[in-house]
Amino acid sequence: MTPRRRRMLTIGLLIAGMALATGLILQAFEQNLMYFYSPADIAAGKAPPDRDFRIGGMVVEGSVQRDPQSLAVTFELTDYQHQTTVQYTGILPDLFREGQGIVAHGRLDAAGQFKAREVLAKHDENYMPPEVAASLKKAPPGVRP
């Protein structure tokens, strides 16, 4: 084997080894790398009961109830399989609206409701002018992106 071949092999093995090691590490930390749990995870009991975690999902249309006296707000969060009720007191991000994806940080109370300390809006990867979005809304649900 020529020295050049040997160096090529060394570098190939180096990259393969690093990729394997990283893959195993990421596999081991799978749960920690998840930024949020879904309502289905909570229904399945995967979420930690006694410490803070994040929950992500869509705000159910028509479920947002604001307290007229304070900044308190209650809404339903869904992943289209299960729902979780979220309570939050504070200022919501601009993108927060019904049908929008959000991520809330807090913990479950005894009644199974999620007490959020922080609510972040998640936006999707679609970009289009308002007119296009409006005409897509009019189309039957089946062809919506």
Place this chain on the structure above:
Amino acid sequence: MFKTLHKYASPMHFHALARRWSTPLLWLSAVLFAAGLAGGLVMAPADYQQGESFRIIYVHVPSAWLSMFAYMVMAGAGAVSLIWRVKLMDALARAAAPLGASFTALALATGSLWGKPMWGTWWVWDARLTSELLLLFLYLGYMALQSAIDDRRAAARAGAVLAVVGVVNIPIIHYSVEWWSTLHQPATITRLGAPAMATSMLIPLLLMALAFQLLFFALLFIRARSELLEFEQRSLWVRELLGQGSPR
């Protein structure tokens, strides 16, 4: 073909090539910047969800792409240099590092400015943001290593090993939004199927991406030239170029 490759891999020829191309590339990039910015900031419509705020995409996405592309250049040059011992590649890798670091910092900064109004936070530790921050540290580590080792050959080899090892981070950055649940949304353009973006918004973004790409190559050539002159300061062609006489 191998002969031509060999010719352009010689520091002297690459120096001449880079000198010829850096200025035209800069001009072309400036024209594309003007077109892309006019298209993105003035002509493109506002987004249906994010309104005018989405326009930061025209800086954020190209710099994020370039942050990864520059790393591939650095790691690729490092691997070629380790295997075939090409001096030119050491110069290219050294030249690419600060450029990549700048694009990474720009992507992180514009992402943060975008995150505050849209997500409601400057920063979160999700997989995409964290792996991009790791990329910045890889660049900074490479640059620190280069200045820590006095012997240029040794510095180039150590840096090349670091760059090649760090290359595993690139697919992690790209696929982080698919493998794990993240606050960052999935890819709009670099995905299978049509881009999830209206054409009137997409064209300026592609123009900006090309402008950033050409700017990167122009700056890479300029930086690589000065690296080569320093690497090769004792060689005949540099002395001739500088109009100096025979070796003292």
